[in-house]
Amino acid sequence: MAITLNSGFEMPIVGLGVWRMEGKDIRNLLINAVKIGYRHFDCAADYQNEREVGEALTEVFQSGLVKREDIFITTKLWNSDHGHVVEACKNSLKKLCLDYLDLYLVHFPIATRHTGIGTTSSAIGEDGILDIDTTVSLETTWHAMEDLVSMGLVRSIGISNYDIFLTRDCLAYSKVKPAVNQIETHPYFQRESLVKFCHKHGICVTAHTPLGGAVANTEWFGSVSCLDDPILKGIAEKYKKTVGQIVLRWGIQRNTVVIPKTSKLERLRQNLKVFDFELAKEDMELIKSLDRNYRTNQPAEFWGVDLYA
Numbered sequence: 001m002a003i004t005l006n007s008g009f010e011m012p013i014v015g016l017g018v019w020r021m022e023g024k025d026i027r028n029l030l031i032n033a034v035k036i037g038y039r040h041f042d043c044a045a046d047y048q049n050e051r052e053v054g055e056a057l058t059e060v061f062q063s064g065l066v067k068r069e070d071i072f073i074t075t076k077l078w079n080s081d082h083g084h085v086v087e088a089c090k091n092s093l094k095k096l097c098l099d100y101l102d103l104y105l106v107h108f109p110i111a112t113r114h115t116g117i118g119t120t121s122s123a124i125g126e127d128g129i130l131d132i133d134t135t136v137s138l139e140t141t142w143h144a145m146e147d148l149v150s151m152g153l154v155r156s157i158g159i160s161n162y163d164i165f166l167t168r169d170c171l172a173y174s175k176v177k178p179a180v181n182q183i184e185t186h187p188y189f190q191r192e193s194l195v196k197f198c199h200k201h202g203i204c205v206t207a208h209t210p211l212g213g214a215v216a217n218t219e220w221f222g223s224v225s226c227l228d229d230p231i232l233k234g235i236a237e238k239y240k241k242t243v244g245q246i247v248l249r250w251g252i253q254r255n256t257v258v259i260p261k262t263s264k265l266e267r268l269r270q271n272l273k274v275f276d277f278e279l280a281k282e283d284m285e286l287i288k289s290l291d292r293n294y295r296t297n298q299p300a301e302f303w304g305v306d307l308y309a
Contacts, residue, residue: 015040
């Protein structure tokens with residue numbers, strides 16, 4: 001199952017996110033994921049594991065498990081590199097051992113003080129607040145992203161964590177339209193208006209945190225996961241599926257790409273077994289009623305300022 005992007009390239013509708021994956025665990029995880037059937041991997045410079053991902057991909061390609069053209073690789077421009085887009089992209093390509101990226105995203109709609117190519121620790125000032133660079137506009141950043149396409153370094157470009165207003169502006173000043181907007185969305189944070197806006201304008205929505213963050217976000221942000229919701233548990237029993245599979249299927253039936261993260265082999269298998277059933281209309285509506293407008297991933301915890309305020 002894949003979605004055709006406005007760039008003409010196909011993007012598998014289920015991928016594996018590698019956020020918070022330890023470098024030493026990535027090799028076996030990625031090789032097992034490819035063997036199970038994953039063809040889409042979501043990375044980022046900020047995850048600080050591109051080098052390990054690259055080593056695993058090299059092994060996968062050299063072993064003949066898959067060819068490069070069979071795999072869809074996404075990575076992301078970090079906030080501190082908005083004024084150094086080409087260099088940052090080349091640095092990610094080098095670490096990932098790739099000649100091109102399938103998708104390169106602006107990770108957050110904000111430029112911060114440059115701390116050196118490939119260094120992704122947040123630029124925090126002495127006052128404990130994120131050092132935002134007010135000299136680099138998002139329009140400038142986007143035109144540099146467009147250059148990556150003409151240079152052949154990237155097949156598709158996109159945005160991440162953009163709201164309707166910022167997405168509209170990007171559409172207005174872009175020559176190459178954003179192919180994807182990667183946002184947090186799950187049953188407790190459905191963002192129906194933003195999803196509708198993106199779809200209306202030909203932008204694919206990728207759901208990061210499609211399971212509501214689960215343990216990872218509970219540890220970092222103290223958030224509550226939708227996986228414990230009694231209504232979702234009831235729907236899971238009805239279909240004889242896990243709650244996670246129900247939530248991922250709901251995301252797919254909204255026509256969004258889902259990139260759940262897991263380091264467990266059995267969960268890897270479960271998260272891909274979402275194409276052998278379909279949620280009935282009444283169950284889609286029931287899940288729709290669970291929306292709490294509840295964000296679980298809140299970087300203000302580290303930045304001292306709420307980017308979404």
